Amino acid sequence: MDIDEFVVERLRPLLGERKRTETYFDLAGERKVRMGLNENLLVNRFFSDTLLFEAVKRLDVREYPPPKGWTAVRAIAEEMGVWEDEVLVGNGSDEILDLVAKVFLSSDGCEALIVDPTFEMYRFYALLAGGRARQVLTSRDFRLNADSVLSEIGEDTKVIFICSPNNPTGRQFDRDEVLRVVEESGRIVVLDEAYVDFAPYSLSGECTKYENLLVLRTFSKAFGIAALRAGYCLGNSRIIEWLRAAQSPFSVNSAAQQMVRLVLENRKVYDSFVKQVIEERNYLTAELEMVPGVEAYESDANFILFRLPDSAPSKEVVRRLSESGLEVRDRGSLPLLENCVRVTVSTRENNLKFIERLKEVMGELA
Numbered sequence: 001m002d003i004d005e006f007v008v009e010r011l012r013p014l015l016g017e018r019k020r021t022e023t024y025f026d027l028a029g030e031r032k033v034r035m036g037l038n039e040n041l042l043v044n045r046f047f048s049d050t051l052l053f054e055a056v057k058r059l060d061v062r063e064y065p066p067p068k069g070w071t072a073v074r075a076i077a078e079e080m081g082v083w084e085d086e087v088l089v090g091n092g093s094d095e096i097l098d099l100v101a102k103v104f105l106s107s108d109g110c111e112a113l114i115v116d117p118t119f120e121m122y123r124f125y126a127l128l129a130g131g132r133a134r135q136v137l138t139s140r141d142f143r144l145n146a147d148s149v150l151s152e153i154g155e156d157t158k159v160i161f162i163c164s165p166n167n168p169t170g171r172q173f174d175r176d177e178v179l180r181v182v183e184e185s186g187r188i189v190v191l192d193e194a195y196v197d198f199a200p201y202s203l204s205g206e207c208t209k210y211e212n213l214l215v216l217r218t219f220s221k222a223f224g225i226a227a228l229r230a231g232y233c234l235g236n237s238r239i240i241e242w243l244r245a246a247q248s249p250f251s252v253n254s255a256a257q258q259m260v261r262l263v264l265e266n267r268k269v270y271d272s273f274v275k276q277v278i279e280e281r282n283y284l285t286a287e288l289e290m291v292p293g294v295e296a297y298e299s300d301a302n303f304i305l306f307r308l309p310d311s312a313p314s315k316e317v318v319r320r321l322s323e324s325g326l327e328v329r330d331r332g333s334l335p336l337l338e339n340c341v342r343v344t345v346s347t348r349e350n351n352l353k354f355i356e357r358l359k360e361v362m363g364e365l366a
C-alpha cells in the first residue's frame, strides 16, 4: 500500500518539508545560539519568568481555556482602544494566517497575491487550504510599489499579503503605498506587522476604518513569548466575525491568555527591551558593514538581512556557522535575495560570537 497515493494531490510537494523538520529537531536541542527564528533574547529572562509564574498561579489546568482566547481578546481591545469584536487572538499569528486561508482561499481557483520576497507561511497556508498563490515582487531595493501590486490583481484574487516591516528584508514599506493598496484593491489586505514594535510607524490604528484591512500582530517578537504561541489581528468586525466562526474554541491556551494580559500591563518594561533591540541592531549593522564584501541592509525589525560576496556562498556560510553552533537563516533561494542571509539581533555576547565566526568563515572561503 502506498500511503502517498492517498495524500491530496496539491499537498504532495509538502514532502519536501521533511528536511526542514530535521532542522527543527536541531533547534529543539539546547546547544545552538538561536539567531535564525527572530526570537527576542533581549527580553529579560528573570522578568518574563516572574510574569509567567504569576500567569500560571492564576489558572487551573483542569479547566479548558476561556473560549476563543477571550481573556486575551479583552486585554488587547483595551490596550489598543478598539472593540472586542474587532480583535481575534490566535495560537500564534500563524493560526490567524491559517484561518484567513481557510475562510477566503479554500475554494478552487481562489488566489492570494503575495508581495515577495517575504515570509514563506503565506504561501504555505494558501496552498494548504486549497487556494493558489501568486507573487508580485518588490523593487530591487525592496520597496513596495502600489501600482505593481494593483496591476497584478486578477478576478480570482481574494487576499493580498503584505508584510511590513518585511521579513526577511527588514524594511518597513512606505505608509502611503500600503494604504493605496488597501484603498484601491477592493480585496482583503492582510498587513502583517509582526515586527512593527521595532519600527517607526504602525497602521493598526487604521484597521477599523477600512472594511478590507486586517492588521496582524504577534507576542512572539517584542514581547518574547514565542513558546506560548499568541498572536492577534485587528480589523473590521465583519471579517473578524468570519475568522472567529472558523476558529476552534480552545486553540489559545490559558497560560498564553494570562500572559498576554500581564505583558500588556507591563508594556513600559517591554518598551525598554525594544529599545535595547534597536541599539543592538544598530551595533550589529555597523559591525556587519565592516566585514569586507558584506552588504548589510537597513532594518526596522529585530533581524538584519545581509548579502555576501560571490566568494562566500550563503549556503556554505550558513552551514559553517551552524557547525559552530550558530543558527542563522540562508535566504539566498528567495527571489531578489541571491546570496543573502538573515540574522536575528541577539544579546551583545551572541552578536559578537556571530560576527567573529562570520569573519573567520569569510577568511576560510576567500
Ligand SMILES: Cc1ncc(COP(=O)(O)O)c(C=O)c1O
Binding pocket: 037, 038, 091, 092, 093, 094, 095, 119, 163, 167, 192, 194, 217, 218, 219, 220, 226, 229, 230, 231
Ligand atoms: C512576518 C511574520 N509573521 C508571522 C510570524 C509568526 O509569528 P507567531 O509566532 O505569532 O506565529 C512570523 C514568525 O517568524 C513572522 O516572521
